[in-house]
Amino acid sequence: MIKILFIFFLININSFALGSIKEEIINNLINIKNLSFNFEQNINGKIETGNCIIEYPKKIFCEYDNKKILVSNGKSLVIKTRNNNFYRYSMKKTPLNFILDKNFLIDQIKNLKERIVDNQFINFTIIKENNEINIFF
DSSP, X not given: OEEEEEEOOOOOGGGSOHHHHHHHHHHHHHHOOEEEEEEEEEETTEEEEEEEEEETTTEEEEEEXXXXXXXXXXXXXXXXXXXXXXXXXXXXXXXXXXXXXXXXXXXHHHHSOOEEETTTEEEEEEEETTEEEEEEO
8 A cells, every 4th residue: 555645734723623624624725726845755764855836637846856857747747867767657546646636635525534633733544546645734
């Protein structure tokens, strides 16, 4: 099973009741057209950092500090390494297919029970096609 951790955006959970937090998350997702974020990726102890821009639906551009690039046009995902090697994947075969589909995320969040983590974050865990996706707000 592939496990993905995705931190979306933060909401101050102390200022809302849980029901209204879930509604606020859904309303924010409905209104978001794009977002950018810095990331730290840890795969088997190898840490990489960079910046991503997501444009809904299903488009992403990530530039790693080590000059690697990850880009999707919504149908395929291409990774260009710093050695100029290219790897192409069908979006349907990656967990990003779900993460970059805000309608899917909204539908899942509506039907999932939230979990409060460290009295600071709201977490939803999505299990889909042998992928475990943890999203934090």
